[in-house]
Amino acid sequence: MSKYKKSNSLQSTALQCERGGRVLFDNLTFELHAGEALLVQGANGSGKTSLLRIITGLTTAIEGDVLWNGRPITADEQAYQRELLFIGHQSAIKQELSVRENLRLHYALNGCGADSMVELAEKVGLRQRLGVICSRLSAGQQRRVALARLFLSEQPLWVLDEPLTALDVDFIATIEACLQAHLANGGMLILTTHRGLDLGTATIRNLDLNESAKK
Amino acid sequence: MRLFLFIFKRDMLLAIRRRRELANPLVFFIMVVSMFPLGVTPDHAFLAELSAGVIWVTALLAALISMDSMFRSDYDDGSLEQLLLMPGSKVVLISAKIAAHWVSIGLPLVIIAPLMSFLLFLPPQALPSLIITLLISTPILSLLGAVGVALTLSLRGGGVLSSLLTLPFYVPVLIFSTMAINAAAVNQPVSGYYALLAAFLIVSILLVPFAVVAALRVSYN
């Protein structure tokens, strides 16, 4: 059963990005449809983060556009942002706030969410720690707080930058299951990761930035 | 409006959790003001003449050193990205952040200003105008400061550079405010100065958030 529209698509016209006079990538194109995952690979400094920022619309490419359902994402920025969930390299967790308060911000960022807060905390294994201030949590636990947004998400397009950093084996399995369910629902996934990830039967496309830089 | 309130509440909550840091600009304000009698002269008449300028320049510096906190921690931990990716008006978002910053930094400066006027023998009839000018102008300081901070967010050591960028823009605020206070001290009419400051404030409220949004885009380049 698919939760999201089958017709959703994300593609790009030849993207170009340079940094300090050095071309990171040029003529970069990709294409992604409902239920598919795009794995972005490349060495450090190959422009992975820049590419993700261009895809999210935080910044624009020097040349080329990202198209959501055939229309440039800049044409209706807010409509696109309603379809998009981005979790960046940094956790975006406020250290001064408790787990509960951070989760409450997640609800606000996502607009809605089916789970109650306790259920959500249960899913990420932090139920006992709802009242704890986040600066007292370990790096892995903070990452869990950040990734809790995945379980709330109603957005079809997920863009994840190194989501698995600092996670333990058990929780990686939980996240894999969550990603598989998302793809099975007709969701779309773009991610960078240094470690292998089991995405089940979904179609996986690869985008290697090292190759496109050589061109 | 819902977005404005959400961001405003979030930032106020964070400010309350960091209340120790909030005291720093205030302590700085008091300390610098008390250096002047030590460095110049404790003479009553001389200090009274100097007081409006000294209080204002010091308030300017106190506001300036606290500007960096407006976006810094949100930028460093990635939450600014998340806020910018929320569906909703970026201009409203930025306005809310600036408003929260003013309430947590600018407003306390206004509140302790009477104490400063007491230390520097500001003529009592000028006290209301000191408070009113600070009340109208400190939001302008926060607004203009936001541009400098947003432009230098991605730079190492951006704090000092952002002060350099912002200070020239503070010139009219400083001039109009101190002129108003000095006019009040000799019982001259002051409403014209207030009107000018208010006009400057309105223009800043209308234009600055757009500049900040553009500046943040550069910082995320």
Add this chain to the structure above:
Amino acid sequence: MFTFLHKYASPQYFYSWSASWQKWASIIAALLMSVGLYYSLLNSPADYQQGETVRIMYVHVPAAWLSMFGYMVMASAAIVTLIWRIKVAEIMIAQCAVIGASFTALALITGMLWGKPMWGAYWVWDARLTSELVLLFLYFGVIALSGAFDDERAGARAAAILTLVGIVNIPIIHYSVEWWNTLHQGPTVSKFDSPSAHPSMLIPLLVMALAFKAYFFAVLFKRARTELLLRERNTSWVKALLKEAV
């Protein structure tokens, strides 16, 4: 409009057409400068009040005008940068800032030299000098900001935003300083602005002003072309150009 702009502003195309512009601007600047200097220094009357010191005005006033003009050119480049992302405009911003700052400094120095015999001190908090000083600070800000980014294009965009915020602020700063000055300053010689509008003085002044503007563009093109070669050094057209030169 867009395609037109893109064609003429592409780095390679700009490099070829700007060569003759730079040449002509230099020639005009040299001609006007020699005529202007002759009239202003040798062949114009001394002022009845200021005596021979008035001749400083023929450098000071055009420099002060140019300091404003330079900011306006910079703001135009800033608008083009933000809307069309044109590389040449991006380069222009920082170059305008350097030249503009130099002329602002020149206006300040000549103003001080003029002030010594007239006011008896090199520095007086005169409205015009103070405005120029703040303008110099604004230029410094643009220069510092555009140089602070690792990525030159980001630096240019940041500088463009700062420039435009500045252009809204400059009139406000200017009037506030002027107003502040009338309130604080006692009676001083206030004929700083324009030597009396007698043609024998006005004409050399205008010639000098035009000479300065031509010089501004000559230097701007020269600097922009050099910077462009430096930034585009890895592109095929620059490599071809270098091969030709060797």
